[in-house]
Amino acid sequence: MNQEPTRSQTTVWVIDDDETALLLADDALSHAGFQVQTYTDAPSALAAAQTKLPDIIVLDVIMPGMNGFEFCTALRCLPRGAVVPILVTTSLDDTAAIDQAYAAGATNFAIKPLNWAIEIYRLDYMLRSAKIALDLLEKEHETRLAKEDWERTFDSISDVVTVLGADLKILRANQVAQTVFNRAPKAIVGRLCHELFNPGGGACPDCPVPRVLATGQPAAAEIKSGPAGGLFEITVSPVASSQGQITHFVHVARDLSEKKELEAELRQAQKMEAIGTLAGGIAHDFNNLMMVVQGCAELLLAEAAAAGRNREDLDAILEAAKRGARLTKQLLIFGRKQSNFSQRRPLDLNSLLRKTLQMVEKGLSKSISHQFRLGTGLHLINADSIQLEQVVMNLAVNAAHAMPVAGTLTYQTQNIHVEAAASHSPPGLDSGDYVLLTVSDTGCGMDEATLAHIYEPFFTTRNVGDGSGLGLAVVFGIVREHKGHISCYSEVGVGTTFRIYLPAIRQPAGESQPTAAKPPAMARGSETILIADDEASIRGLLERFLTRQGYTVITAADGEVALRRYSEATPRPQAVILDLGMPNMSGWECVAQLRQLDPHVKVLLASGYGLADLESRAVQAGASGFVGKPYNLAQISSKLREILDAPQ
Numbered sequence: 001m002n003q004e005p006t007r008s009q010t011t012v013w014v015i016d017d018d019e020t021a022l023l024l025a026d027d028a029l030s031h032a033g034f035q036v037q038t039y040t041d042a043p044s045a046l047a048a049a050q051t052k053l054p055d056i057i058v059l060d061v062i063m064p065g066m067n068g069f070e071f072c073t074a075l076r077c078l079p080r081g082a083v084v085p086i087l088v089t090t091s092l093d094d095t096a097a098i099d100q101a102y103a104a105g106a107t108n109f110a111i112k113p114l115n116w117a118i119e120i121y122r123l124d125y126m127l128r129s130a131k132i133a134l135d136l137l138e139k140e141h142e143t144r145l146a147k148e149d150w151e152r153t154f155d156s157i158s159d160v161v162t163v164l165g166a167d168l169k170i171l172r173a174n175q176v177a178q179t180v181f182n183r184a185p186k187a188i189v190g191r192l193c194h195e196l197f198n199p200g201g202g203a204c205p206d207c208p209v210p211r212v213l214a215t216g217q218p219a220a221a222e223i224k225s226g227p228a229g230g231l232f233e234i235t236v237s238p239v240a241s242s243q244g245q246i247t248h249f250v251h252v253a254r255d256l257s258e259k260k261e262l263e264a265e266l267r268q269a270q271k272m273e274a275i276g277t278l279a280g281g282i283a284h285d286f287n288n289l290m291m292v293v294q295g296c297a298e299l300l301l302a303e304a305a306a307a308g309r310n311r312e313d314l315d316a317i318l319e320a321a322k323r324g325a326r327l328t329k330q331l332l333i334f335g336r337k338q339s340n341f342s343q344r345r346p347l348d349l350n351s352l353l354r355k356t357l358q359m360v361e362k363g364l365s366k367s368i369s370h371q372f373r374l375g376t377g378l379h380l381i382n383a384d385s386i387q388l389e390q391v392v393m394n395l396a397v398n399a400a401h402a403m404p405v406a407g408t409l410t411y412q413t414q415n416i417h418v419e420a421a422a423s424h425s426p427p428g429l430d431s432g433d434y435v436l437l438t439v440s441d442t443g444c445g446m447d448e449a450t451l452a453h454i455y456e457p458f459f460t461t462r463n464v465g466d467g468s469g470l471g472l473a474v475v476f477g478i479v480r481e482h483k484g485h486i487s488c489y490s491e492v493g494v495g496t497t498f499r500i501y502l503p504a505i506r507q508p509a510g511e512s513q514p515t516a517a518k519p520p521a522m523a524r525g526s527e528t529i530l531i532a533d534d535e536a537s538i539r540g541l542l543e544r545f546l547t548r549q550g551y552t553v554i555t556a557a558d559g560e561v562a563l564r565r566y567s568e569a570t571p572r573p574q575a576v577i578l579d580l581g582m583p584n585m586s587g588w589e590c591v592a593q594l595r596q597l598d599p600h601v602k603v604l605l606a607s608g609y610g611l612a613d614l615e616s617r618a619v620q621a622g623a624s625g626f627v628g629k630p631y632n633l634a635q636i637s638s639k640l641r642e643i644l645d646a647p648q
Contacts (some may be wrong), residue, residue, distance in 0.1 A: 007033035010127065013048075015039045015058035015071065016089075021112075025058060034123075042066035046074055053084050057108075061090040061097060072104035083137070085130040087123065159254035160232070166624060168192055168209065180255075193251055195250030197223060197232070207238065208236045210247065216240070222256065231256045262427070266615060295541040298633045299548075315385055345382040346505055349388070349413055349435055356389045357411065360396045367406040375414040379504030381435050387478045394475050395439045395498055402443025404497060415504065423623040426485040426501055434484075438496040446490040454488060522634050523641035527574035528552040532562035532590065533606075534582045545633050547638075559585030563593050572598065575624075575644055577636070580607040580614075588621055595622045599621040602643045606631070 012034045014025040022038045029036045030421065039045040044067050045057075057075075061068035062614050068088055075081045084106040090097055110119060142617040155160065155175040163172040167400065173188040180194050181188065188196065198204045208219035218237040232253040238246045353374065361370055392411075399409050413435060420431040442501055446454070455476040479486045483503050490496040529551050531542050536557070543553045554569060556562035559582050566573060580587030587605060594601045605618045607631035617627040627636060 003430060007124075008035070011035045011037065012056050012058065012060045012123065013037050013045060015045045015068075016058075016061075017041060017063045018060070021060070024625065025114075025116065028120065029123075032116075032120045042071040044070070046071060049075060049078060049081065051077070053080060055084070056123055056130070057084060057086045058123075059086055059088050061088055061092070061101065069100055069104040072106055077592040081310065083130065083134050085126040087119075087126060104200040108497040132499065148270070158254070158451040162188070162193060162251045162253075164193060164236075164249040164251050166248060168249070170196075170207075171248065177253075193444055197234075197253070204234075208234055209249070212236045212238050214244070216246070219593055223253075231260060231332070247437045265529075295538075295545065295633055299541075299545060311357055326575075344384050345384050346382055347385055347388075348378065349381055349383075349437060349502070350374045350378050352385055352388055353392060353413065353437075356392045359397070360393055364396065364400045364409075365403075365406075368400060368403055369406075369408045371408060371410040373410065373412040375412075376569050378413055378416070379415050379433055379435050379506070381482075381502045382505050383482055383502065384478075387482075391475050391478050391500070392439075394425040394472065398472065399439065399441035399443060399496070402441055402445070407442040407495075410438075412436075412440070414438075416501070418501070426487060429485050429501060433506075435504050437502065438494060438497060439500075442495040445492040445494050447492050451490055474603075475527075522549065523637045523642060524550045525644060526552075527644055528554065528569065528571065530554045530556065530562060530566055530569070530573040530576045532556040532559060532582065532587075533579040534558055535579070542636070545637075549637060558582045559587065559590035559593070562590055563597070566594060567597055575602045575604060575640060576608060577604045577640070580605055591621050591623055600648050603647075604640060604643055 010305075012029050014022055014029070014036065016022050016025070016038075017040055019040065026038055037048075039048070042059075042063055046066070059068045059071060059324065065073075068090075072086055072088070075084065075086070082105075084104065087108050087110055088101040088106040089112055090101075090108045091112040091164050093111055095258050097322075101109055107130070108122065127367060133272065137351075154172070157174055158176060160180050161174040162170045162177055165171050169194060170191055172187050173185060173504050176195075177188060178185060183196075194203050194207070203209075204223045206221040206223065208221045211217075211219040214237060218235060220233060220235040222231060223234050233256050235252045235254075237250045237252075237382045239248050241247050324645075353372075357370065357372075379472055396409065403409070416434050416436045418425050418429050418431060418434055420429060450531045454472050456473060476486060478501055479502070485501045487499045488496065489499075531539055531553060532555075532618070533539050533542075534557055539555045539557070543555055546553050554565050554573060562576065562578065563585075566576065578587050578590060578594075582590075585593075587607070591603055591605070594603060602624045604625045604627060605614075605621075605623045605630055607614055614628070615626040623637055624646065627639050
């Protein structure tokens with residue numbers, strides 16, 4: 001409480017139409033140390049009260065114009081007028097008057113003539129009582145504000161918060177608890193907490209409350225709630241009295257469902273990233289192997305064509321090598337390494353679907369019915385038509401395998417707007433317009449365990465030999481590279497639905513399909529060619545082929561040897577076929593060193609990694625051209641002739 005003021009700091013107003021009574025009061029109160037102000041009529045005092053109120057008032061009842069009862073009533077209506085103590089005085093010994101005075105707002109009552117030696121102590125008592133009452137009012141106001149602030153804070157907490165009594169029954173529940181459990185406060189208060197989280201099942205498994213009771217310390221556990229449909233992290237903290245007795249508990253339940261989903265997505269993304277990096281390395285080695293198989297088969301085919309021997313076997317070897325190369329391309333697309341994205345252009349997804357599915361339908365069982373629900377006025381998308389064809393074909397083939405007897409395959413397109421902040425929006429997508437492709441089947445469906453692995457490379461539910469397990473991994477990689485999102489919903493015995501979101505573009509543009517290039521001819525030449533590759537089989541293959549085509553060939557197993565042989569050769573080689581991934585000195589460093597030896601050197605870079613920007617990087621590094629492994633002999637022959645015939 002505030003310090004009690006002294007009499008010298010206390011202002012007393014005396015209001016009475018009897019001037020003698022005013023003089024006596026002024027003399028007695030001033031002598032006692034009060035600051036006194038006298039008024040002969042109530043209206044004057046009321047006017048002064050509009051500006052400043054006294055600490056206490058001594059008020060006569062019977063006055064002309066405005067009596068004491070009316071003055072009390074008017075004063076109590078003023079701001080803070082209700083807290084000023086009023087001593088009402090009268091010469092009438094009338095209980096009715098006393099009742100009327102208290103009803104009008106009087107604090108105390110005295111009968112004239114006043115004995116000021118006694119009344120001064122009455123004023124002191126009234127002032128102390130008023131001070132106590134005012135302090136209590138202020139404390140009550142502060143308590144009410146604190147309670148309101150606490151309730152706002154309590155309800156603003158985003159977790160489910162309840163306060164449990166010592167008997168573990170809920171005393172309070174915040175607004176989130178009411179929302180999560182869809183119950184009014186009266187349906188929550190008084191219940192045991194497990195009646196909300198585990199209704200009908202008794203105490204929740206791993207409930208932390210017993211540990212709190214045993215140790216007196218906070219405890220936590222993860223609990224799955226059936227009604228709320230989520231996984232919660234439950235934290236229970238005890239609240240003890242000054243004697244150390246636990247009086248109640250604070251029970252906080254944080255919904256972990258979204259966190260767990262994000263963690264799972266992060267782990268999946270990290271796994272896919274790691275496998276993608278691994279896929280690039282595997283593809284590099286595999287490309288080298290396929291190139292040797294393919295190149296040797298081509299050489300043998302050229303001989304077999306003249307001799308007419310073993311052509312069918314060689315054709316089978318060459319086809320197997322090409323299939324291996326296609327598998328590698330899928331690995332590279334999945335690992336985001338394949339340089340195919342320069343083919344992106346505005347296209348109409350509906351047109352692509354119609355053309356692609358004409359081919360797909362012919363390859364699938366006639367027992368499968370195809371339904372199309374293609375949206376009108378569909379936005380264009382900026383995409384690689386070849387890759388999207390692969391997405392559609394992979395999804396259709398997967399669906400067909402899920403419907404071995406019969407079923408319905410439905411394709412649907414529509415425009416859709418995504419708000420990134422919305423709870424139902426696909427994760428990772430920015431706000432904006434998208435084209436949604438939905439592919440649904442009525443097949444056998446998948447359980448949750450299978451769904452968790454469908455985008456992993458080489459994961460398959462088919463029998464050995466029925467598929468590589470790369471289909472959905474490639475779909476995932478293509479959609480991700482197109483800045484889109486793919487989701488899958490499946491139910492065993494009902495079917496599976498894939499939803500693919502692709503960013504829309506507004507500007508109109510016609511789709512132009514790449515035209516098939518004519519196979520390059522086996523060009524011949526007489527120049528000297530330096531071949532630098534750490535794979536002996538590839539060096540041998542190229543040396544045999546180019547020698548047959550009329551060239552003089554020098555070989556090197558790494559960049560350092562290539563530099564030495566280039567500088568020692570007389571005359572110097574007219575072109576260098578240089579592999580990027582070599583030990584001791586990388587292809588990039590070797591190009592730079594060669595250009596220092598000869599600024600006009602013509603270098604054809606080759607790589608089996610297939611990184612998306614290799615061709616542009618090769619040109620920037622000073623190379624004359626780039627070719628990705630595995631390449632066929634006609635291709636390398638044509639590319640080599642192209643850079644040799646180009647002007648310096």
